Amino acid sequence: MNHLRTIAGTTIALFLLAALAGCGGGGDPVAPDDGTPAAVTDLETVAGTDNSVTLAWTVPAAAAKAGGSLAYDLRYTLLGQEAADRSLWTAAPAPLALTGAGQTQMHVVTGLAAGSTYVFSLAARYGSGAWSTPSAPAVGTAAVQPDQTPPARVQDLVQYAGTTGSLTVAWSLAGDDTIYGRAEDYEVRYAGTPLTAETWAAATVADEVPEAHPVPGRLMLTIDGLVEGQTYHVGLKALDDAGHASALSNVVTASAVAMRTIHVRVDGSGDYARLNDAIHAALPGDVVLVGPGRYTWTNQGDGDATQGLFVVRRDQTDFTIRSEAGAAATILDAERQGRVMYVVGGTFGSGEERTWAGVTIEGFTFVNGLALGVGGELGPPWAGAGLALHLTDTLVRDCIFRDNEAIEGGAVWMGGQGGSRLENCLLENNEAESGGAVHLVNSEPVMSLSGCIIRNNVASLAGGAIYAANVGLEMDDTLVHGNLAIDRGGAMYIAALHDGSWIEGCSFLGNTAPIASGLRLAYPMTLTLRRSLVAANGGGAGIEIVAVGVGSGAVLKAGCNLVFGNNGGNAWPIGTIDLGGNLASDPLLCPDGLHPSAGSPCLPGNRAGGDECGLIGALGQGCGG
Structure with a gap:
């Protein structure tokens, strides 16, 4: 201490x-x-x-x-x-x-x-x-050893720089006793395979010593002797003077490649005075590294009324826009003057198809975006008030989307041919006509969400959290709760998905809609739903499929799910294929209404049929029995 x-x-x-x-x-x-x-x-x-x-x-x-x-x-x-x-x-x-x-x-x-x-x-x-x-x-x-509290977990580890034989990571100082004080030391490890709590002991310890980062309150460490071009998985644990270790940090996937880092500061003192200028100067392999602060429509001064405050142009690809201090400290604020960010990729014309691979966006908060133009028309934006991804394979990781409003996709819109992905993001308090938080539409490549929390969003029509139509969808380990659709699909409205689409290990809790308080399926398609929890949703049934002959013919393949306590009913709808392992028992959630308690049938070991299904839902145990 x-x-x-x-x-x-x-x-x-x-x-x-x-x-x-x-x-x-x-x-x-x-x-x-x-x-x-x-x-x-x-x-x-x-x-x-x-x-x-x-x-x-x-x-x-x-x-x-x-x-x-x-x-x-x-x-x-x-x-x-x-x-x-x-x-x-x-x-x-x-x-x-x-x-x-x-x-x-x-x-x-x-x-x-x-x-x-x-x-x-x-x-x-x-x-x-x-x-x-x-x-x-x-x-x-109150014990002979009074320090029994481990340090806080580092959650903003990022790759800061790289050469052909090394990579540098950076992170914010961790608290000693949870958020209080400062940790005594840090242990950084890396591996060529995914790094988890289970594989931590086998990973290589970085012997280098952390040093002060140019941004106060942060450290950085350079790992030398690496193989050029190889991908490494890097994580750390904070240590205190009593020998306690924090939980494993977020894990960074980094490469030992020459990286040009373009620095941006909110006061204009970086390599470029404005974030847009840095983005437009970026080339493949570059990292636009953004310092903490609030980047607004006012202080940036170059927002585009038809595209947004920040724009990745059609001819740009394969670079990273990354915050130095994480989403909570790095805020992109459109001040309700327009969309926050627009990423546009491939072009189609003259009989020749041309596509761009997209970019990576890490560690920002997108707030106060507005996209209330006329749907499908040129002019003011109407989709993705926080972030619009059009014809691009963009990865969005560790971001927060809050208080954005659009016609389609209050927080995020993904459309056109492109396989964009949301990973470990929080989307809350956004609003749209369809897809209160996320709207996915018209893409043959798979669009995906993983490890996200989507809560308290509103759709005035369909899909309180997510609206997905005519796309390939993959979604896992995502918590969807407290969302509202005024008409249908309190959590999700799903239509005409491509073959092979699936949802696995998700929780749909406490969402509301008059029709299908949880999931609403429409139009011919097949969706596989596994290891997911659909419970305590209000209004219509937990899961509904539009009746055959009314524009449906949807098929739901369901296995190892738990459906319970939905006000409008818990029955599997006509069009469901039972893959086995489905439950209709009380999930025995903790008082937070989200985590399973120690005796919950969602947890492996608590089911009479054995553990073949594994964990049901997005969250592990959160309280006692």
């Missing part, structure tokens, strides 16, 4: 709140001059028993205008409940002021529950003056 650490000779401040008022640069702490004492900046847990935790900190400086003796306000709460206002935390007996400014003081908090983990916060004042800013939190467990 150190609050300062040195990596490659670079000292890194432990708390994000390094600029708290009154913090000095060394020696005795410096107080502000308004009578308020300096804040405690280094509160930490140093020892414990089965009913106590010992805290330590440096005594803050006296304020020049303050009078009276030093007093403390010490409060604590259980880890996980610290979002409550600090005034609602438990007030501990106030520590006595036993040492002078700049000296270390220790204090034992007693009466704690054995094995429970707490968050502590300390404020100070002199006499009857104002209280200082509360300290950054410290986390400790």
Whole structure:
């Protein structure tokens, strides 16, 4: 739980709140001059028993205008409940002021529950003056070893650079105790095959030492001695000074190839002043690396009313647009002036077909896009207010789409011949006539979604979350919940899919529509649905197929699914082929209504028929029985 650490000779401040008022640069702490004492900046847990935790900190400086003796306000709460206002935390007996400014003081908090983990916060004042800013939190467990909390998982690992024999990855500093403090060290591993928690031990350890990244609060590490052009899977775990390791980070697929990195900063200080300029300068193999900040229609100044704020041109391909600090810190905001981003690929003309492979987009938040033009007409955009992918094989990974509105595909529209893919994305609070979040249409190549969360989107017509028509569809490990269609297909409206389309390992929960609260199938096609959970949807039946003779003839092949608790009914519709393993029992979900509890039939081992089906639904166990 150190609050300062040195990596490659670079000292890194432990708390994000390094600029708290009154913090000095060394020696005795410096107080502000308004009578308020300096804040405690280094509160930490140093020892414990089965009913106590010992805290330590440096005594803050006296304020020049303050009078009276030093007093403390010490409060604590259980880890996980610290979002409550600090005034609602438990007030501990106030520590006595036993040492002078700049000296270390220790204090034992007693009466704690054995094995429970707490968050502590300390404020100070002199006499009857104002209280200082509360300290950054410290986390400790009532146990002989008070540090029992592993560091936070790194979620924004990216490839930062590359040469013909090396690659460089970068990531944000991880918290020591969940999000608090800073991790002591990092272990980076790589392999030529997919890297998972199960294969972690067999992967190669990167011996190189992390170094400071140009962006504050981030580190980077270069792995040397690699094979030129080979693809590697790279991940890391954060370590603390008690030996705890975080969960495995997101895994990056990276290559040892010469990469030209084009840097973009929101203040215009990068290689190009504007993001669009950097995108248009990119060549195959390049990475447009975008610093944290909010890139808006206003501050970029070059949004196109018919295409969008950012545009990948038809003659561009095979490069990456990547954020440095992840989606939460890198926001593309169209300010409801138009679409956020447009990627256009192949051209068709003069009897010659010409296609472009597309680009990779990683780690952005797309917000406030607007595409309410006339559907199918030239002029203002009408599809994909967050992102429109037309005639392209573009990969969109680790992105957030929020508060976008369109005629088709509130967040994302994929159309024309192209095999674009959404991977590990969050799509929420978007709105459209069809496909509240996603609209897929008219593509022979397969369009796919994997590992996404699609929630709280609205379609005024069909497909509260997703509308898919006349495409090849592959969809797995995706959670679809809380979406609304005013007419049909609360979760999905699916029509005329191409042969071989499938949905596997998905959860459709708490969606609403008068007709087909979960899935609505229409027009001749065959869809395979496996290991999926359709439950607690409101309005129409969980799954419906348009009756034969009314423009349908759809066939649903269903195996190892669980359908239960849908207000309009749980029966498999006419047109279903039973592949076996389907259940109609209570999924026994946790209070969040999303994760299966320990006794859920969704979990392998809890079914009388054995474990052949594996996990049903997108999420693993989330609570006890």
